[in-house]
Amino acid sequence: MNKFMTTFRHTYLSKVKAKSFIITTIIVMLLIILAGNFDKIMNLFDGSEEVGTIEVEASETFTAQFQAVMSEISDDIDVVDSGGDITLTVEETVPLSATVESDNEVNTAQQTEIEMALDAVNRQMVIESLDLSEEEANLMAAGITIDYDTGAAVTDADTGEIIEIEEPNYLNVVIFYITVFVMFFIVINYASQIGTEIAMEKSSRVIEMIVSSVSPVNHLFAKILAIICVSLTQLFFFVVTIIAVLYLVDIGSLISEFGLEANDRTVPMVVYSLIFLLLGLVLYLSVSALLGSFVSRMEDLQQALLPVTMMSLGGMYLGMFNLFDPGNLLVRITSYFPFFTPFVMPLRVLDPATSHLTVWTGILVILITIAVAVYFAARIYKGSILSTDQGIIKNIKKFNKGE
Numbered sequence: 001m002n003k004f005m006t007t008f009r010h011t012y013l014s015k016v017k018a019k020s021f022i023i024t025t026i027i028v029m030l031l032i033i034l035a036g037n038f039d040k041i042m043n044l045f046d047g048s049e050e051v052g053t054i055e056v057e058a059s060e061t062f063t064a065q066f067q068a069v070m071s072e073i074s075d076d077i078d079v080v081d082s083g084g085d086i087t088l089t090v091e092e093t094v095p096l097s098a099t100v101e102s103d104n105e106v107n108t109a110q111q112t113e114i115e116m117a118l119d120a121v122n123r124q125m126v127i128e129s130l131d132l133s134e135e136e137a138n139l140m141a142a143g144i145t146i147d148y149d150t151g152a153a154v155t156d157a158d159t160g161e162i163i164e165i166e167e168p169n170y171l172n173v174v175i176f177y178i179t180v181f182v183m184f185f186i187v188i189n190y191a192s193q194i195g196t197e198i199a200m201e202k203s204s205r206v207i208e209m210i211v212s213s214v215s216p217v218n219h220l221f222a223k224i225l226a227i228i229c230v231s232l233t234q235l236f237f238f239v240v241t242i243i244a245v246l247y248l249v250d251i252g253s254l255i256s257e258f259g260l261e262a263n264d265r266t267v268p269m270v271v272y273s274l275i276f277l278l279l280g281l282v283l284y285l286s287v288s289a290l291l292g293s294f295v296s297r298m299e300d301l302q303q304a305l306l307p308v309t310m311m312s313l314g315g316m317y318l319g320m321f322n323l324f325d326p327g328n329l330l331v332r333i334t335s336y337f338p339f340f341t342p343f344v345m346p347l348r349v350l351d352p353a354t355s356h357l358t359v360w361t362g363i364l365v366i367l368i369t370i371a372v373a374v375y376f377a378a379r380i381y382k383g384s385i386l387s388t389d390q391g392i393i394k395n396i397k398k399f400n401k402g403e
Contacts, residue, residue: 004218011197011226016233024189025234029241036245051077051102051110055084062090062121069120074113088114094129096122169350172269173323176346179273182238183342184316186231187284191308192301194227194285195292198381199301217378224289224374231281265349272359273346279366280342284308286370287339290377315343326351335362338369 015021054070054077056063066088067079086102096118100106106114198220291304318340322331326347335344335358345362348354 004222007219007222008226008229011223012229015193015227015230021230021234025237028238032238032241033245036242036248051085051106053078053080053084053086054114055080055082055087056090057087058090059093062093062125065121065124066117070113070117073117073120074110077110077113094122094125096125169263169265172263172266172350175266175269175273176319176323176350179277179346180316180319180343182235183277183280184312186235186281187312188309190227190231190281191284191288191312192305193230194224195288195295195301195305196298197223197227198289198292199295199298199304216381220289220293220378220381221374224285224377228282228285231285232278235277265352268356269346269349272349275363276342276346276366279363279370283338283342283366283370283373284312286373286377290373290380293377293381311339312343315340319343319347322347327353336365338365341366 056066056079058066063079070077070079086100086106089099089101091097091099098118100114288305288308291308292301295301295304318331318334322328322344325331326349331344331347334340335348337344341362345359348362349359
């Protein structure tokens with residue numbers, strides 16, 4: 001155990017203290033902080049100012065109507081008799097023609113509110129000028145109703161009734177996006193690191209001295225565990241930064257501004273996303289160690305790790321391209337393919353028809369695959385650790401022969 005911990009501690013500390021780890025972590029943390037304060041940063045470059053009062057130069061009837069409408073649309077702008085931040089001069093009433101004068105630029109949101117209020121008043125004055133009845137006025141103001149009856153409607157197999165398809169919850173979609181991109185980023189980064197660690201030791205023959213004091217299997221497991229802990233350490237800093245940003249920023253108003261709301265699947269989505277994120281990291285790092293065990297020289301490393309890159313890319317694109325159709329056949333099939341499961345199974349959690357048993361089946365599939373990958377990685381590493389054969393194919397043939 002002492003030798004295992006020595007290898008683990010050395011690998012972990014060397015990676016955490018590396019300049020690349022520190023710089024990458026700081027950059028991502030800064031990006032998270034910038035994203036959380038995006039609205040404040042944009043305001044720094046926005047020369048417009050918020051309007052608190054507006055002075056209206058028009059008839060008393062128009063001013064009263066505009067004041068009533070404006071109070072319903074905006075809580076920030078008050079209509080005053082004089083000395084307003086901006087002046088609204090009405091030149092014609094039907095159709096409405098007006099000029100807004102201000103010493104400073106009015107921000108876009110408040111411009112929209114003023115235009116909405118003027119549009120509503122204009123509609124009222126047009127109705128009055130045409131001397132329409134109340135029923136005719138209501139018909140003009142009535143909205144339209146459209147029902148789309150398409151072949152895409154889902155019907156119940158037993159009753160034949162049309163099943164209403166729920167609109168996706170966009171907060172859950174955002175959680176899925178973040179999970180997939182973080183997983184892909186860490187997999188691509190640390191898969192190459194663990195492969196490089198193993199291949200470098202074998203190519204430099206340093207391993208000959210190492211195996212004289214520690215067993216190859218313990219040495220390999222210590223390195224795999226150390227790299228996994230390094231990736232989790234970096235993920236920990238990211239999560240702490242996100243929590244700090246959420247605590248310091250009024251995230252409630254920000255979320256409501258984008259129309260994001262939690263539902264009954266938000267908590268399961270967060271829990272399962274974290275589970276598949278961790279399992280996906282362990283799976284891909286274990287497979288990277290397995291593939292790195294076949295390599296005897298650094299020139300072959302990228303070729304050996306190509307399957308990891310292709311499978312992680314495939315999993316990410318499967319999730320992205322089927323984001324708004326999580327229940328289709330392709331998603332259901334690929335969610336049980338071990339190397340796609342960490343990316344695709346969280347997508348199925350978005351679908352209300354997905355049961356917890358289905359998700360736990362995906363977790364079991366990944367756990368079995370991890371056990372198989374670690375087992376073969378240990379066997380191959382132990383058998384090829386002192387191999388001088390050049391090329392991946394020769395090492396694979398040697399393993400198949402049991403040499």
